[in-house]
Amino acid sequence: MGQILKVEDINVYYGSIHAIKGISFEVNEGEIVTLIGANGAGKSTTLNTVAGLLHSKTGSVHFCDEPIDKLACHQIVSRGIAMVPEGRRVFAHMTVQENLDMGAYSRKGDITKDLERVYEQFPRLKERRKQVAGTLSGGEQQMLAMGRALMSSPKLLMMDEPSMGLAPILVEQIFAIIKELHKAGTTILLVEQNAQAALSVADRGYVLETGKIVTSGTGAQLLASPAIKKAYLGG
Amino acid sequence: MSFLNFLISGISLGSIYAIIALGYTMVYGIAKMLNFAHGDVIMVGAYICFFAVSRYSLPPLVGILVAMVICTLLGIIIEKLAYKPLRAAPSLAVLITAIGVSYFLQNAAQLLWSSNPKVFPMFFQRMVSKTTPDGTVQIVPVNGIDLFGGELRVSYVTIVTILVCLIIMLALTAFTGNTKMGKAMRACSEDKDAARLMGINVNTTISVTFAIGSGLAAIAGVLLCSAYPTLVPTTGSMPGIKAFTAAVFGGIGSIPGALLGGLMLGVIEIMAKAYVSTQLSDAIVFAVLIIVLLVKPTGLLGRPVREKV
Known part of the structure; x- marks a missing residue:
């Protein structure tokens, strides 16, 4: 270790x-x-x-x-290094999917596997992937912020x-x-x-x-x- | 039929305002600053195109491309030299700097190209051979098409301007909606620190925004001078202010807002000139702006500022 x-x-x-x-x-x-x-x-x-x-x-x-x-x-x-910032700071006018795409911004290549993994971890986000992040509840936004950080693996x-x-x-x-x-x-x-x-x-x-x-x-x-x-x- | 004529010229003028307003609105959306030098970049673009075509006899399309390239570079350089060092400064300092850059560009243009008006060449016309009554064949330029037996005349400049504006709007919507850089621009406009944490290089994104806005300014400059062919170093300042007004009118920071604000401003201006008074047209335009802002302070399509909890 x-x-x-x-x-x-x-x-x-x-x-x-x-x-x-x-x-x-x-x-x-x-x-x-x-x-x-x-x-x-x-x-x-x-x-x-x-x-x-x-x-x-x-x-x-x-x-x-x-x-x-x-x-x-x-x-x-x-x-x-990825960070889930204080106060979640999701991009409120972008969709859940776009927020996750931003999480993978620094990466090259295919991200579908990571996307699947995040959606598996947070099924709620998958249901709402076309929804604008600002309309999510506080808990859902926190999950989105975590999922977004995980997208950079x-x-x-x-x-x-x-x-x-x-x-x-x-x-x-x-x-x-x-x-x-x-x-x-x-x-x-x-x-x-x-x-x-x-x-x-x-x-x-x-x-x-x-x-x-x-x-x-x-x-x-x-x-x-x-x-x-x-x-x-x-x- | 004259109403339709006025409406079309209003939409055409409004399209130019809309293209200029895009530059204001995109830069404001991302850098949260008002780039008052934007109007003067238009003027530079028009001059570059003028010289490329009149002095170096380049074809108009090449002239426009050269103007776009130079204005894009100019936008990037202005951002690097004048605005980037002030990234952490209070917004008032940035505003004053922008006004300074604006005067610098106007005076540099006066020094380089003198304040004598230049007559901008006609790009949008075609040569037609006509038989005169005495039998000779003449080649004359035609700069528009007649509809309804000559009652409605639409110039080629008008058609090109409206089409170019539409194409730019569609292209920008696709760019910000679908590309990685476009989405990064939207992320930066919402929350710069969060965007940094995604691995987005905020400085590069701001430079790209300035580059796009200034490239569009060159197109606007050429269209503006094709419609109103007198070119002087202050050519860009009034359309710049009007386009800024259009951006605020539509909701600053919003791309569809720039289109809506630009078109409405153009139509109101032409209608006021046609039916009320030429002298009062600007007063009417700004009165409408004041009323809109009183009713809807964020502009027609603007988003209310979110309070942080």
């Missing part, structure tokens, strides 16, 4: 605000790793930096042993708050899908506010606080830790 993503000492600024203060972590092949923490801890900023939407002033990001921290976002995608799938704003039953469904993807061998980096749910599916987790990693451990260790319980799991 090799290391797929290695982040070393990144510092990210929004203007004069120092949002990420020297974060380092790694993700191994086949793992689910989660970043948890309160609002404003820097979880999304970290993912956006790996994806290339933001850039770090220091340190490095290595993906499959190659540095990617100087690359533009679209180049990183074609190396095999990524080596690493990053998800930013996939359960945000969804009814409890849908949250369960989303986490069931995450487990399935994991079983199928997809490496996942997951950012969640729902720490309980995230830690219960994760192999390992990192806890962020105001731009720094304060604790790390296996999912089970973090779930059992009294400090984590008190801070993030509500007692």
Whole structure:
């Protein structure tokens, strides 16, 4: 099981605000790793930096042993990192099918197999493939955002708050899908506010606080830790 | 019959507005900026075509192609030099820059080609031999066809303009609906960061948009000067403003909106000139725009701005 993503000492600024203060972590092949923490801890900023939407002033990001921290976002995608962004961000005026086509934008060759696989995973999307994405429900849009990211057949799938704003039953469904993807061998980096749910599916987790990693451990260790319980799991 | 005549010239003028409006609307849709230099790219296109045909005696079709190539390059260069460095700047800075580029192009044209009006050659005519009453055969140019025993006269320019506009609309609809680049353009116009995460190179997409808009501007310039053959460095500015109005009228960012807005603006303008007053025609056009925007602020086919939750 090799290391797929290695982040070393990144510092990210929004203007004069120092949002990420020297974060380092790694993700191994086949793992689910989660970043948890309160609002404003820097979880999304970290993912956006790996994806290339933001850039770090220091340190490095290595993906499959190659540095990617100087690359533009679209180049990183074609190396095999896909992200399901916070708030889903589906293309609301495009159809479900077109959204999935966009997911495969960086790929050459035939995509029908991947399309079939995504439709198999999310049968609801197949029913609505000619429908404009803006008319889908929140849960369906989240599935579309996940399906769209999977269309690039990524080596690493990053998800930013996939359960945000969804009814409890849908949250369960989303986490069931995450487990399935994991079983199928997809490496996942997951950012969640729902720490309980995230830690219960994760192999390992990192806890962020105001731009720094304060604790790390296996999912089970973090779930059992009294400090984590008190801070993030509500007692 | 004169009403039909006015309607046809309105549609023809509106088709030119529509082709220009496409450039405004596509660039706005994707780069979220108003490229006020677009009208002056039209003027450059018309000049290039004029010189290619009058001075270098190239056939008109080649002249148009040369103008398209040069305007396409010009559009890409303007975007790279003037707008790209301002990608993260406030929209007001970009707007002022666009106005600056517009004046730069007008003054450069004045310097290069002087402000003396050039008479644009007639492209759309054919030579017909006619026998005069005294028996000699003369070859005379005919620039249109007569219908209903001469009551309705439609010039070739009008026919060509309307056809070209239709072809461009159909081609663009097919392009944005079916091709990978076209879909990427739509994705960029909706959400640039999400488009980046799909692996779309947003900068390339914006360049392509400018290239298409400027290439179309060259066609519009040639059609405009074929219908109204006086060419000066400010030729593009008024049609540019009108076409911008047409784009807003139809709903800026929408391609069918540009067509609808352009046609309506052209017809209203010609009808106002014909039945109300030549001097007041522009006032009437803009009054209609104001009323439409009061009733429907996003324009006729515009989409309401979605509030992010």
